Amino acid sequence: MNPEIEAVLEALEREGYVADLPIATALHLAVGMGKPLLIEGDAGVGKTEIAKVLARVLGTELIRLQCYEGIDSQTALYEWNYPRQMLHLKAAEGRGQDPERLEASIFSREYLLERPLLRAITRPAAPVLLVDEIDRADDGFEAFLLELLSEFQVSVPELGTIRAEHPPHVVLTSNHTREIGDALRRRCLYLYIEHPSLEKEVRIIRAKVPRAGEGLAGQAGRFVQALRERPLAKPPGVAETLDWTEALVRLRATALEPEVVGQTLGCLLKDRRDLAEVRGEALLSLVERARAEAEP
Numbered sequence: 008m009n010p011e012i013e014a015v016l017e018a019l020e021r022e023g024y025v026a027d028l029p030i031a032t033a034l035h036l037a038v039g040m041g042k043p044l045l046i047e048g049d050a051g052v053g054k055t056e057i058a059k060v061l062a063r064v065l066g067t068e069l070i071r072l073q074c075y076e077g078i079d080s081q082t083a084l085y086e087w088n089y090p091r092q093m094l095h096l097k098a099a100e101g102r103g104q105d106p107e108r109l110e111a112s113i114f115s116r117e118y119l120l121e122r123p124l125l126r127a128i129t130r131p132a133a134p135v136l137l138v139d140e141i142d143r144a145d146d147g148f149e150a151f152l153l154e155l156l157s158e159f160q161v162s163v164p165e166l167g168t169i170r171a172e173h174p175p176h177v178v179l180t181s182n183h184t185r186e187i188g189d190a191l192r193r194r195c196l197y198l199y200i201e202h203p204s205l206e207k208e209v210r211i212i213r214a215k216v217p218r219a220g221e222g223l224a225g226q227a228g229r230f231v232q233a234l235r236e237r238p239l240a241k242p243p244g245v246a247e248t249l250d251w252t253e254a255l256v257r258l259r260a261t262a263l264e265p266e267v268v269g270q271t272l273g274c275l276l277k278d279r280r281d282l283a284e285v286r287g288e289a290l291l292s293l294v295e296r297a298r299a300e301a302e303p
Contacts, residue, residue, distance in 0.1 A: 011035055015064075024053075024060040025211045033198040034061060043156055043177035045141075045192065048200035050182050051244015058137035058178040065176065068134040072123035074144040080151045083124045084161055119163070124152075128159050128171035136175040142185040153191050203245060205232050211245055216252045222301065226263045227252045230297035234275065237284060243275040250274045263294050 008028070015031040034057070037044040046054045062069035072083055121129060127136040138152065155161065159171035179195065181187055203211065209228035212219060219227065227248065235242045243251075251274035260267050269290055276282050285293065 018064045019060055022060045022063045023214060024056060025207060025214055027207065029198065030057065030200070033196060037178075037196050038065070038176055040196070041174065043179060043195040044198060045179045045181065045187070045195035046198045046200060047181045047183050049202065049242065049244060051246040052200045052202055053245055054180040054200060055137065055139055058135055058139075058180070061176065061178065062135040065135065067132055067176075068130060069137060070123050070127045070130075070134050070175070071137040071139060074138065074140045074142075074148070076143055076145070078144050078148055080124075080148065082122060083148075084122050085125045085163065086120050086122070119166070124155060125161060125169070127175040128161065129169065130173065130175070133173040134175050136177045138177065138179040140182060141179045141191075142181040142183060142187060146188065149188055149191055153188075153194060156191075156194055202235060202242070205229065208232065208245065208248060212248065212252050215249050216256060218256045219252050220261065223255060223261055223263075224252070225301040226297045227255065229300045230263060230268070230293055231275065233293050233296055234285065237289075239276070239281045239284060240278045241276070241281060247275045247277075263297055265291050265294050268294055 012028065012031050012035055015035045016026055016028070019026040019031060019034075033044055033046075036042070038061075046057060048054055058071075059069055123136070127134055141149065141152070144152075156177060159174040160168055162168050179191075202208075205228055208231065209224055212224040212228055213221075216224070231243055231248045231251075251271055254271045254274045255263075255267065258267055258271070269286070272282055272285060272290075276285065
């Protein structure tokens with residue numbers, strides 16, 4: 008293994024993130040090449056957590072832009088602090104201040120409210136910029152973001168062009184609810200994250216829920232792996248696995264029992280049809296299979 012990639016894996020492990028070779032390689036290249044990293048995968052596989060742990064590994068600030076339907080460039084960039092501007096104007100009314108100087112003073116950096124994208128290019132040290140769920144934004148915002156990522160500069164009419172002295176490390180995530188444009192894809196390095204293998208999922212459970220113990224962690228991992236094989240509308244991600252295991256620990260479970268599993272399925276499955284799919288004989292079968300496969 009490349010020693011630099013191995014060092015990235017070890018750094019991620021120290022920060023509590025159970026990574027694999029493709030993730031470590033993608034992060035190493037994205038940071039080294041100064042390229043945005045586009046991460047796709049089902050909800051709950053750990054896409055957002057990658058940006059968080061990268062910021063911790065680099066010892067830098069994490070700036071998060073949560074995308075949503077209707078987000079626009081102005082919302083993501085900046086706005087003027089209108090209440091403070093009005094207070095300044097009222098205070099200057101009786102002083103006979105020159106109008107041009109007054110306008111220049113209220114449209115200064117002092118009255119500028121930086122939103123995530125502008126904040127990311129004005130930090131004194133390169134932050135990690137997380138653009139979360141870019142697939143929720145529309146094509147227009149995607150085009151604007153592409154331009155920003157190409158130049159790392161923005162134009163504020165009242166102030167001129169603001170350029171990044173220390174361009175951010177950019178991570179974009181997508182749940183693939185909308186196809187991302189080719190232009191943005193070409194600008195980024197790409198990583199697709201699958202649901203973890205059994206071995207990796209059990210390692211994650213042991214790392215994040217150490218009170219679960221060896222036996223319960225193994226059974227929980229096998230149960231979730233078997234659950235994902237069923238025709239579910241919304242298969243559980245790693246986040247749901249950890250919530251469920253934590254719930255089992257809080258209920259003092261040391262092994263999977265059908266009654267307790269049935270009571271806690273809402274931690275794993277968030278769809279009424281999926282809950283109906285895993286009841287009765289199906290639930291008993293999944294529990295028995297997980298317990299049998301986990302036996303030494």
